[in-house]
Amino acid sequence: MFNRNTSAILNNICYYSTRSITEGFPTIYALSTPPGQRSAIAIIRISGQQSLHVYQSITGNLSIPKPRTAILKNIYEPSSLLANSKKKKNLIDSSLFLYFQSPNSFTGENLLEIHCHGGKAVTSAILKSIQSLNDPQRGVEIRYAGPGEFSRRAFQNNKFDLTELESINQLIEAETEIQRKCIISSFTGENNLKFEIWRQDLIKCVANLTAIIDFGEDIEMSDVDSLVNKVKAEITQIKVQIESFLNRLKKSRILKDGIKISLIGKPNAGKSSLVNCLTSNETSIVSDIPGTTRDVVDSYLDIDGYKVILTDTAGIRQNSTDIIEKMGIAKALKSIKSSDVSLLIIDISEEKEEEEEEITNAINNLIELSEAEDKRSMIILNKKDLVNDEDKMENITERLTKSFGTKYPIVPVSCITGDGIKDLTDMLTKEFKTLSEDLDESSPILMSQRVTDILQNDVLFGIESFINSVANEKDIVMATEDLNVAIDGIGKITGQAVGVDEILDFVFSKFCVGK
């Protein structure tokens, strides 16, 4: 399989490689652009000791490519380039190569990118050629990468910490402008610095307590008490900071998961029309997906950069006269419970004297249910185009705004003419801002659920256990152990204390192949 220059190639590789922690690991390769799709170009990445061997074997070019400089080369089926090959050189494609030399690459290893023509046949021929170079008996181990394996190597070679790699992965998954901005600002050094400061402060506290444990007998009791109290005060301060960070994280989560809006209203009020209006005006993230029940349809929208999940609950016909009664109190409550914002759609063209009371009751009901659930609501007066009398329209809006509008926005719209829809999306955007930002208006932060879970279940748990132990005058050695749980927790977040492969498996399994 090897051509006559194999040893020269291997020598070159050894000479040009700088040692990385993952040296000796099999070389990995993968298609980094979406598989199975036709595209102008596709990118194949190869990382590891054999990257140069791959380059030389598929181009027949024995020189070392200049790092970080694009170079155009023909790619051939490697066996057709062997000195003893009776085959004609089998050209696969003409591609751009980019070579990053260890340690100055994403993975920290020698890394080669092939920018070839997109499409199934070209990419699969190149991938097959790379795989054909695997020859473990000769010490050449090359295999297809697993999910997130390039990032895992980057972590192992200290190129990035876990939160940085998770953020890059989230950036790839970002669907809206707000998500993108939020992820970019979340993985600035500021947040990582916070983790490091907390960790260092906790370590200092443990060191002080260890001094008591080691030299307790030589220290005055009053000094011991004052030292413990000093540590407790410091820990309480760290706890406040972590709780506030956690609150911001939890509040911001809605930006990633999407803000859930449910539409409530009498049959024919115009719920489906409003969904259509919003889906055609705003960017649809994915097409309509049927919900869990037959009468619920979810639409995924991008409204002013916010990811929104709009749930259209089909009206339920019952004999009651009240809008919410007609829909079914239980159903309305379920909608309100499962959403962040509820929109009550009222067909304003029906507003006659006798219906005034019905509308007021419906709004009162919605408000009562929303307040009980601590949820936000808005009232949409639909079909304003059917109210010919402008004074009448104004009167209705004024009357309702007077009664409810200070807390619950009232927006007149027409789903047919589109009038008022811009006002509605502006109002919604204001609500989204309130929902995703803290009262102090500190910017939202998007990090993985893993970070939130560890902060809650390890870091805060350890700190609270410590404070309880001290309050109950428990053994200082045990209390110190609680702090160690918190310190290890922060280490798990950034990857500093990751000794277990399971955590790495968990983190990187969420990445795509080729990342």
Ligand SMILES: Nc1nc2c(ncn2[C@@H]2O[C@H](COP(=O)(O)OP(=O)(O)OP(=O)(O)O)[C@@H](O)[C@H]2O)c(=O)[nH]1
């Ligand atoms: N003139 C006018 N007609 C509207 C407007 N919005 C909806 N309609 C009409 O009202 C009727 C009912 O609208 P839908 O959107 O199906 O109402 P819905 O609330 O989804 O009805 P259900 O599915 O039965 O609950 C349709 O004929 C719509 O074209 C509007 O703003 N102006």
